[in-house]
Amino acid sequence: MNQSSQKSRLFQGLLVSGAIVATSTLSLFGPIWCRSVLAALQDSPKTVVDEAWQLVNREYVDGTFNKVDWQTKRQELLSKNYTSREQAYIAIREALEQLKDPYTRFMDPEQYQALTNQTSGELSGVGIRLGLDEKTKSLSVVEPIENSPAFKAGVKPGDGILAIDGKPTAGMTLEQASAMIRGEAGKPITLKLLREGKGTFQLTLTRAQIELPAVRYTLKQEGKMRVGYIRLNEFSSHATSQMSQAIKALTNQKANAFVLDMRGNPGGLLHASIEIGRMWLENGAIVRTVGRQGDHEDFKANHTALTKLPLAVLVDGNSASASEILAGALKDNRRATVVGTQTFGKALVQSVHSLSDGSGLAVTIAHYYTPNGTDIGQKGVTPDVKIDLTDAQRKQLESNPTWMGTRKDPQYARAIAVLEKTRLAQPNVPQSVPSVSIR
Numbered sequence: 330m331n332q333s334s335q336k337s338r339l340f341q342g343l344l345v346s347g348a349i350v351a352t353s354t355l356s357l358f359g360p361i362w363c364r365s366v367l368a369a370l371q372d373s374p375k376t377v378v379d380e381a382w383q384l385v386n387r388e389y390v391d392g393t394f395n396k397v398d399w400q401t402k403r404q405e406l407l408s409k410n411y412t413s414r415e416q417a418y419i420a421i422r423e424a425l426e427q428l429k430d431p432y433t434r435f436m437d438p439e440q441y442q443a444l445t446n447q448t449s450g451e452l453s454g455v456g457i458r459l460g461l462d463e464k465t466k467s468l469s470v471v472e473p474i475e476n477s478p479a480f481k482a483g484v485k486p487g488d489g490i491l492a493i494d495g496k497p498t499a500g501m502t503l504e505q506a507s508a509m510i511r512g513e514a515g516k517p518i519t520l521k522l523l524r525e526g527k528g529t530f531q532l533t534l535t536r537a538q539i540e541l542p543a544v545r546y547t548l549k550q551e552g553k554m555r556v557g558y559i560r561l562n563e564f565s566s567h568a569t570s571q572m573s574q575a576i577k578a579l580t581n582q583k584a585n586a587f588v589l590d591m592r593g594n595p596g597g598l599l600h601a602s603i604e605i606g607r608m609w610l611e612n613g614a615i616v617r618t619v620g621r622q623g624d625h626e627d628f629k630a631n632h633t634a635l636t637k638l639p640l641a642v643l644v645d646g647n648s649a650s651a652s653e654i655l656a657g658a659l660k661d662n663r664r665a666t667v668v669g670t671q672t673f674g675k676a677l678v679q680s681v682h683s684l685s686d687g688s689g690l691a692v693t694i695a696h697y698y699t700p701n702g703t704d705i706g707q708k709g710v711t712p713d714v715k716i717d718l719t720d721a722q723r724k725q726l727e728s729n730p731t732w733m734g735t736r737k738d739p740q741y742a743r744a745i746a747v748l749e750k751t752r753l754a755q756p757n758v759p760q761s762v763p764s765v766s767i768r
Contacts, residue, residue: 430677516536587641588748616700641668670712
């Protein structure tokens with residue numbers, strides 16, 4: 330197998346995200362390991378310690394390890410006696426801190442499983458988004474996920490959640506309530522709900538495996554334009570298929586311009602950002618990744634764009650990593666006008682691995698650059714049209730989330746103004762690429 334094809338497979342398991350999530354597996358023990366060493370480490374907390382050390386030694390993008398003597402560090406780690414997993418976890422984290430890279434980090438089994446579920450774009454539960462009232466500290470349903478058990482059972486936005494399997498929710502955090510509601514598919518759960526006009530009632534639901542929506546879309550009539558508004562929340566494993574469906578549906582509804590909203594999007598899987606980029610770009614570069622030895626790989630559009638209609642992209646300071654790859658590619662290729670504020674500025678790629686006890690390790694393995702060769706690390710993508718929100722505007726949007734993507738949203742309103750000018754300058758823009766490929 331040649332090196333190029335190996336890399337093409339590898340990149341599908343790589344992550345570019347503020348919330349580090351991905352999965353892949355490596356054989357951790359090479360032929361240099363003798364049987365006596367393996368026997369000594371078997372079922373010992375040292376096993377996980379050395380697995381983590383080896384992954385960093387093999388993959389970390391900085392071959393100097395931030396000027397840390399990484400070989401000596403291994404000796405130090407294995408010379409200690411760990412009486413519990415927790416002690417081993419602390420030692421791993423302390424060793425990684427010396428790399429001064431917040432994205433190379435250790436996750437205990439619970440953290441690793443939670444983050445893996447997020448990147449997979451799936452969870453096992455009943456399919457409700459929870460909210461917590463800051464004043465009353467009461468839990469309620471923000472919305473049920475379409476086609477989920479909760480949705481099918483008639484759970485409605487605003488329903489209060491008083492108890493979960495008989496346990497009162499008073500004093501619970503969002504995380505605690507979410508952990509109780511999630512569980513094995515096929516297992517029942519009983520919720521005590523409070524609905525205005527109906528009072529309290531109990532509902533028994535059966536948990537199921539649920540595909541989480543990474544993409545939401547709607548058609549908006551803005552003056553003479555029919556605008557396809559697409560909000561991309563994260564680059565999960567389902568984001569590419571959901572984006573394809575959104576573009577196809579809006580095109581069929583005769584959209585003649587698009588707004589792609591990536592504000593608050595922390596990133597996700599590298600391959601998802603590349604594949605989504607190819608849905609908007611007919612040709613041109615998307616991103617270049619550069620590894621430890623200076624080896625690089627270029628990812629380009631492949632003539633599979635789903636539309637050529639005018640496009641505006643919304644970003645903010647919480648648009649990170651995969652969001653920045655996509656925004657940078659669309660900007661550098663002059664495919665879209667980027668509107669909003671400076672993005673987060675994370676130009677690193679992680680590979681994330683499961684360890685033998687169910688914990689996980691994220692390792693930075695490459696830097697990435699936009700098509701123009703820009704390193705956005707610590708700087709972010711600069712919008713073509715910069716529009717900051719005032720504190721008052723930000724608070725209004727936070728208090729009224731339904732204003733997002735409407736004329737009451739100043740950044741969206743500016744994007745619409747940009748599209749109107751674009752369409753005036755290009756009155757004969759085709760509605761779609763003749764040979765659309767929906768994948």
